[in-house]
Each structure stands twice: as C-alpha cells, then as structure tokens.
Amino acid sequence: MALVVDKSQRWRVLAAHLFLIVLCAVVVFPFLVVLSVSFRPGNFATGSLIPSEISFEHWRYAFGLPYQAANGQLVEPELPVLRWLWNSIKVATVSGAITLLLSTTAAYALARMKFRGRNQVLTGLMLMQMFPAVLALVAIFAIFDRIGSAFPAFGIDSHWALILAYSGGIAMHVWTIKGYYETIPYEMEEAAKVDGASPWQAFRWVLLPMALPILAVVFLLSFIGAVIEYPVASILLNTQDHLTLAVGTKLFVHEHNFRWGDFAATAILSGLPITAVFVLAQKWLISGLTAGGTKG
Amino acid sequence: MQVTSSSRRWLVPALAAVGALAVLYLVTLVYAVGQTLLAGTLLVIAALALWAYTSKKTVALRYLFPGVAAAIVFVIFPMVYTIAIGFTNYSSRNLLEYERVQQILQEETFRAPGPAYKFSLHPDAQQFRIRLEDQEDDKRVFLSAPLALRQPASLTVDVLPEAEAKVVVGDALPLKEVIAQQKDIKALTLRFADGKQVRMTSLREFAPAQPLYKPGADGSLTNVDTGEVLKPNFKSGFFENAAGEHKEPGFRVGVGFAHYQRIFTDKRFQEPFARIFIWTVTFSALTVLFAASLGMLLAVLLNWEGLKGRSVYRLVLFLPYAVPGFISILIFKGLFNANLGEINLILNALFGIKPAWFADPFLAKTMILIVNTWLGFPYMMVVCMGLIKSIPSDLYEASAVAGAGPITNFVSITAPLIIKPLTPLLISSFAFNFNNFVLIALLTGGRPDFLDISVPAGTTDILVSYTFRMAFQDSGQQFGLASAISTVIFLLVAAITLVQMRFTRLAQDGNGK
Numbered sequence: 099m100a101l102v103v104d105k106s107q108r109w110r111v112l113a114a115h116l117f118l119i120v121l122c123a124v125v126v127f128p129f130l131v132v133l134s135v136s137f138r139p140g141n142f143a144t145g146s147l148i149p150s151e152i153s154f155e156h157w158r159y160a161f162g163l164p165y166q167a168a169n170g171q172l173v174e175p176e177l178p179v180l181r182w183l184w185n186s187i188k189v190a191t192v193s194g195a196i197t198l199l200l201s202t203t204a205a206y207a208l209a210r211m212k213f214r215g216r217n218q219v220l221t222g223l224m225l226m227q228m229f230p231a232v233l234a235l236v237a238i239f240a241i242f243d244r245i246g247s248a249f250p251a252f253g254i255d256s257h258w259a260l261i262l263a264y265s266g267g268i269a270m271h272v273w274t275i276k277g278y279y280e281t282i283p284y285e286m287e288e289a290a291k292v293d294g295a296s297p298w299q300a301f302r303w304v305l306l307p308m309a310l311p312i313l314a315v316v317f318l319l320s321f322i323g324a325v326i327e328y329p330v331a332s333i334l335l336n337t338q339d340h341l342t343l344a345v346g347t348k349l350f351v352h353e354h355n356f357r358w359g360d361f362a363a364t365a366i367l368s369g370l371p372i373t374a375v376f377v378l379a380q381k382w383l384i385s386g387l388t389a390g391g392t393k394g
Numbered sequence: 395m396q397v398t399s400s401s402r403r404w405l406v407p408a409l410a411a412v413g414a415l416a417v418l419y420l421v422t423l424v425y426a427v428g429q430t431l432l433a434g435t436l437l438v439i440a441a442l443a444l445w446a447y448t449s450k451k452t453v454a455l456r457y458l459f460p461g462v463a464a465a466i467v468f469v470i471f472p473m474v475y476t477i478a479i480g481f482t483n484y485s486s487r488n489l490l491e492y493e494r495v496q497q498i499l500q501e502e503t504f505r506a507p508g509p510a511y512k513f514s515l516h517p518d519a520q521q522f523r524i525r526l527e528d529q530e531d532d533k534r535v536f537l538s539a540p541l542a543l544r545q546p547a548s549l550t551v552d553v554l555p556e557a558e559a560k561v562v563v564g565d566a567l568p569l570k571e572v573i574a575q576q577k578d579i580k581a582l583t584l585r586f587a588d589g590k591q592v593r594m595t596s597l598r599e600f601a602p603a604q605p606l607y608k609p610g611a612d613g614s615l616t617n618v619d620t621g622e623v624l625k626p627n628f629k630s631g632f633f634e635n636a637a638g639e640h641k642e643p644g645f646r647v648g649v650g651f652a653h654y655q656r657i658f659t660d661k662r663f664q665e666p667f668a669r670i671f672i673w674t675v676t677f678s679a680l681t682v683l684f685a686a687s688l689g690m691l692l693a694v695l696l697n698w699e700g701l702k703g704r705s706v707y708r709l710v711l712f713l714p715y716a717v718p719g720f721i722s723i724l725i726f727k728g729l730f731n732a733n734l735g736e737i738n739l740i741l742n743a744l745f746g747i748k749p750a751w752f753a754d755p756f757l758a759k760t761m762i763l764i765v766n767t768w769l770g771f772p773y774m775m776v777v778c779m780g781l782i783k784s785i786p787s788d789l790y791e792a793s794a795v796a797g798a799g800p801i802t803n804f805v806s807i808t809a810p811l812i813i814k815p816l817t818p819l820l821i822s823s824f825a826f827n828f829n830n831f832v833l834i835a836l837l838t839g840g841r842p843d844f845l846d847i848s849v850p851a852g853t854t855d856i857l858v859s860y861t862f863r864m865a866f867q868d869s870g871q872q873f874g875l876a877s878a879i880s881t882v883i884f885l886l887v888a889a890i891t892l893v894q895m896r897f898t899r900l901a902q903d904g905n906g907k
Contacts, residue, residue: 110800203460234475
C-alpha cells in the first residue's frame with residue numbers, strides 16, 4: 099500500500115499489534131478460565147489459571163460417573179448432562195432433517211417455477227425472520243397445550259412438540275438454498291425435461307445431487323440452531339430428564355447452587371463440537387447471514 | 395414403463411383416498427376430545443394438501459406446500475394467536491374454556507345425609523378392589539368387582555356384601571398407593587343393591603354424595619345444598635352469585651382493549667412499561683453502537699496489509715460468535731459472580747473492590763452491555779471487512795499519493811462508502827437486540843427488580859423478558875396481558891422493519907448508480 103515505510107508507520111504497527119493482542123486476551127480469557135476451572139478440584143473459583151492440582155471430578159460429573167468428593171464421600175451426579183446432550187442431538191437431528199426437507203422443496207419452486215404470488219411468498223419469508231418466536235411464546239405454549247390434550251405425545255414436555263415448533267423456521271434456509279439453486283445452470287434440468295423427465299424427476303435426480311454442499315450446510319445450520327435454541331425449549335420442556343442442553347446447563351449457575359466446576363466441564367463438552375462445526379462452516383454461514391440483510 | 399404408468403394412474407387416487415380417510419378419522423378423534431379449533435385447523439390443512447396434490451394447476455404449490463404450511467402453522471399462526479390472546483383474560487385464574495368450567499362445576503358433589511363408609515384399596519392380581527365398611531356397623535362390609543383404575547372414567551360400579559362376593563381380599567394398600575390412584579377412584583360412583591350411591595369424599599372415606607349444582611336452562615347453576623344461584627358473567631369470566639362474588643375456576647372471555655388500557659393508562663402498569671421500554675431502546679442502541687464501533691475499527695485494522703498475522707487475529711476474534719450463546723452467556727454469569735467469580739477476584743486483588751454486578755441496577759446494566767458487546771462485535775467485524783474489501787483500492791492509492799494518513803483515509807473514504815450498505819445491517823442488529831431474550835434471561839433474568847413498583851419487573855428487563863416473566867414466571871401466568879405487550883412489540887418491530895427496508899432500498903439504489 100504505502101510505498102515508503104517511515105518511522106510513524108512502525109509505531110503504528112506496534113500499537114495495532116498491542117491493541118489486537120489485548121483484545122484477543124479479553125476474548126480468550128473466559129474460555130481459558132473455564133478450561134482451568136474444569137480441571138480444578140472443588141466448585142470454587144479461587145486458584146491460579148494453571149491449576150496446581152489436576153482433578154477430573156467435574157469431567158466425571160459431566161459424563162454422569164460418580165466421583166469421590168473432598169470429604170471422602172461418593173457423589174452421584176444429580177444433573178443428567180449426557181441425557182441432555184442426547185436430547186439435544188435427537189431434537190436437532192430430526193428437526194434439521196425436517197427443515198431440510200421442507201426448505202429444499204420450497205426453494206425449488208421459488209427458484210425454478212413461475213407462479214402467481216411468488217414474490218409475495220419470498221417477501222413474506224423475509225419478513226417472518228424479523229419476528230422471532232420469543233414474541234409468540236404464550237401462543238406456542240397454548241397451542242401445544244391444546245395439541246397435548248388430544249395427542250399427549252405432541253404436547254407440553256415432549257420432544258415432538260419442540261421438533262414441530264422448530265419445523266416452521268425455514269425462512270432463512272429457503273433463501274439460502276434458493277440463492278444456491280440459482281447459481282446452478284438451468285440447462286441440465288432443461289435437457290432432462292426434454293428427455294421426458296417430470297419436474298419432480300428433474301429436481302430429484304438432476305438438481306439435488308448438484309446442490310449437496312448447500313444441503314449439508316443448511317442441515318448443519320438448522321442442527322446448530324436447534325441445539326442452541328433457548329426460549330421455546332424453556333417453555334415447552336419442564337421435566338429434568340427431558341431438557342435439552344441449552345435449558346439444562348442453566349441449572350449449574352443458579353444463584354443458590356453455583357456449580358462452577360461442573361458447569362465448566364459441561365460447557366466444554368457441549369460447546370466445543372458446536373464451535374468447531376461453526377468455525378468450519380463460517381464461510382457459508384456469513385454469506386447466508388448477509389444475504390438476509392441485503393437481498394430484501 | 396407402460397405398466398408403471400397405468401398402475402400409477404390407480405395408485406395416486408387410491409393413496410389420496412386412504413390419506414383423506416385417515417385424516418378424517420384423526421379429525422373426528424380430535425373433535426371428540428373437545429379440541430374443536432385444532433380439529434378445524436387439521437381439516438383445513440388436509441383439504442388444502444389434498445387439493446395441492448391432486449389438482450393439475452398446482453405444480454408449484456406441491457413443492458411449496460409442506461414448507462409454507464409448516465411456516466404458517468408454527469410461525470405465523472402463533473403470532474396471530476398471540477394478538478388474539480391479547481384481547482382475552484387468559485391467565486391462571488381464567489385458564490379454561492367456559493364449557494370445561496361448567497363441566498367441572500357440575501362434577502362437584504356434596505356430602506348428602508346418610509351413613510359414611512371406611513374405605514380401603516386392595517390389590518387383586520393386576521387390578522384393584524374397593525372395600526367399604528360401615529363406620530357405625532362393622533358387620534356391613536361391601537366389596538367391588540376388580541377394577542383396572544388405569545385412567546379416570548365416570549363409572550357407576552355395583553358393590554356386593556363381602557359375604558356374597560365370596561373372595562378373600564389381600565392386605566389393604568398403604569395410603570401412598572391410594573393417593574397415586576386418587577384421581578381414578580374419585581371418578582367412581584359405587585352403588586349398593588338398594589340403589590343408594592356413594593362417592594369418595596376423603597382419602598379414607600366414601601359417603602353418599604350428590605351433584606352440588608343443578609344446571610338451569612339459562613346456563614345458571616343452582617347450589618342444591620344452599621339454594622344459591624350462580625350465573626356465568628361473560629364480562630369477568632366467572633360464575634357469580636347475586637352479590638357478584640366469584641366462584642373459581644374462571645373461564646376465558648374476551649376483554650376487548652382492557653389490557654391495552656392498563657398498559658397505557660393504569661399507573662401500576664404504565665410506569666414499569668415506560669421504564670422497561672426506555673431501557674430496551676437504550677440497551678439495543680448502545681449495543682449496536684459499541685459492537686459496530688469496535689467491529690469497524692478491527693475491520694480497518696485487519697484489512698491493513700502492513701500488519702502481520704492478521705488471519706490468526708481474525709480467527710481468535712471470531713470466537714465469541716462461534717461459541718453457542720447459551721454457553722458464553724452462562725460463562726459470564728459465573729465470571730461476574732460477586733463473591734466467587736474470577737472478575738471480582740482480579741478486581742479485588744488489583745484495586746480491592748468487589749462490585750455487586752447482579753445487585754446494583756447500574757452495574758448490572760453495565761455488565762449486560764459489556765457482555766453483549768463481547769458477543770456482538772465479531773459479526774460487525776466480519777461484515778465490515780467484507781464491505782471494506784469491496785472498496786476499489788485505487789482510491790487509497792490516490793490518497794496515499796496525496797499524503798493522507800489513516801485517519802483521513804477512514805473519515806473521507808472508508809466510512810462514507812460503507813455506511814450506506816451497513817445501515818440496514820445496523821438496524822436489523824438493533825431489532826435483534828431489541829428482542830434479545832436469551833441474553834437477559836440467562837445473564838440476569840431481569841433482576842435486580844424495581845423496589846418501588848408493585849408488578850414484578852426488573853431494572854434490566856427488556857420488553858420480551860418482561861412479558862416472559864409475566865406469562866411464565868411470576869404471579870399468576872398473565873397470558874392475556876403478556877400477549878397484549880407482545881402485540882405492542884410486534885408493532886414496534888414492524889416499524890423498525892419498515893425503516894430497515896427503506897434503508898436497504900437506499901443502499902441498493904446507491905450501489906446501482
């Protein structure tokens with residue numbers, strides 16, 4: 099950029115590095131503390147960042163294994179972390195699959211077909227994103243309360259209720275997939291249709307195989323979205339064994355029951371995989387996110 | 395090929411017919427349970443689906459239908475329903491519908507004159523027998539046939555004298571088991587050979603009982619015991635006697651704009667609403683300001699080619715965005731803990747202070763803004779980096795030739811060029827934080843509460859968390875009032891959205907020229 103590197107330039111580079119390093123330290127500090135606390139005996143924060151004594155009691159707790167406490171007693175973990183993890187994975191997998199199914203087909207119609215009301219549907223989906231589910235919690239609760247009195251398996255405190263509630267959140271994914279479909283040339287489907295393929299066959303056997311990468315990304319995104327969703331899960335689930343991680347983890351840092359160490363191990367156990375996936379998928383994610391802001 | 399196409403001609407209508415029959419059966423079942431609204435919704439969806447998948451004109455709709463139907467049922471309908479609930483008195487006191495309340499009151503019984511019976515429950519294989527013993531005359535002992543007692547059902551069951559039944563029952567079950575079966579036993583009516591009937595009146599006793607209320611033709615209920623007449627009042631949602639006293643439970647009725655009137659004119663609700671609204675706006679605006687400023691500064695720095703190791707910085711600084719919110723917010727909740735948290739340990743060691751982050755309103759708000767800036771700046775950074783990359787580099791070359799410094803560059807090139815496309819994103823970030831329920835719910839839960847206000851409301855509550863507390867946490871599950879406030883938030887968000895769309899159009903026009 100600048101052709102001549104002068105003295106003030108060098109100072110500026112140094113200042114920038116200093117600022118960035120301090121900021122990185124602020125960003126990393128909470129995670130380092132959590133990592134350290136998870137290996138420190140006891141549920142109190144006192145101690146150095148590098149634990150003087152390594153203890154796996156919190157990790158045993160997170161995995162549901164009994165451990166020997168400081169007073170010599172055997173402690174059975176009372177919060178079922180692995181169960182929550184399993185619940186989260188179950189709900190997120192099923193709702194991710196449903197979301198994918200619903201949004202790929204809808205995006206196909208919106209990308210490849212001309213019909214009345216197409217623009218209205220697209221605008222409607224865009225507007226839907228502006229109104230988060232948290233505004234309709236009372237209604238969601240009332241609806242599943244009603245459904246539950248007819249079909250208990252789909253009522254309050256069931257995972258199916260949560261899955262159904264998540265299945266409507268396809269707006270962003272439809273836009274993302276539609277955008278991707280539009281980058282795929284239409285000629286191949288056209289050729290297939292000339293050869294006698296129906297719209298369904300052209301979609302299923304020509305377009306879908308080419309759109310696999312975006313389908314994987316959308317599945318991951320809705321999977322992560324379901325794992326980290328808190329408001330709807332917090333009103334639909336209430337039995338301790340039925341909770342998802344996002345709702346259950348809160349029980350560790352209750353004001354009167356501050357289980358800092360156990361929380362730390364749980365947070366790493368549940369947060370690390372999601373974070374890794376997120377960092378890997380970020381390129382796609384950000385293009386999807388900004389698409390929402392600029393294409394309206 | 396020929397075979398498949400001819401068999402398909404039959405297969406599709408056959409499948410459609412089977413599907414339609416199955417749905418009709420389901421709808422009848424739901425209707426029979428008393429969920430008329432739900433049955434109607436199911437029926438409409440099924441009819442639309444049948445039309446979409448059989449008509450020849452609806453090729454596009456076939457692909458759209460599942461997704462759009464799910465979005466309508468689980469996203470749009472709840473919003474419309476929220477608005478509707480805002481006009482009713484739906485709350486823990488007025489939880490049920492009118493018919494259900496009527497039914498409950500008519501099931502109430504009172505102890506009629508006549509002898510009472512000591513009752514015990516006895517196991518009989520997988521089932522249960524009920525044994526009654528006259529309290530005055532222990533020779534008079536009666537026994538029921540084996541009963542499943544799996545679900546409450548209004549049954550009338552004959553009992554025989556124990557001598558005639560000719561069975562020896564096992565030991566009576568402990569009270570714990572009776573309590574577990576209480577609901578099923580309460581639904582029973584036992585009938586003696588002489589036609590007299592008894593019902594469960596306490597955990598140890600059966601006694602002659604008869605319905606307390608006699609329904610009248612005008613919907614009123616007459617108390618058989620006292621002669622009092624209860625009339626349903628469709629304004630208050632209660633059965634009331636002549637003096638206007640309420641009989642619990644209440645039922646749901648429309649109340650018009652009463653909730654809105656309370657929010658905007660009743661001093662008790664107007665005050666917290668106004669304060670919470672101001673904090674909501676302040677919180678979202680400051681969050682956007684801090685996160686965007688920091689993000690933009692970082693974006694400029696990280697686009698500076700003279701700086702080494704930029705990709706490493708970028709990866710680390712992106713972390714707050716990648717870690718699931720519920721985890722990082724809870725981490726901060728622990729870190730800021732006044733007595734046990736690391737932040738206060740450090741502050742205590744350095745300056746000898748231990749701020750009460752969760753007890754002092756101002757500190758709690760400061761903490762929320764710190765945490766939310768930490769959470770929000772990476773997104774702004776990434777977005778700004780993208781926008782800065784799209785600025786033609788010859789502009790900077792020209793300014794370098796003119797001898798301009800970095801500050802001049804930023805003020806006269808970078809900022810003016812990215813502000814237009816950035817504005818819509820800033821507004822949607824504002825809208826997101828306006829409804830950032832997860833942050834407030836997990837970090838402070840709205841606390842510390844206002845001390846000078848009678849309604850449970852917190853100094854750090856934003857509007858959504860306030861409605862959440864009203865509906866699901868504090869006194870009385872006030873679903874109606876909470877929905878009315880949610881409706882107000884809908885309108886506010888709609889207004890923000892309109893502004894955002896305007897700026898988006900401006901940004902696009904700007905790009906086009």
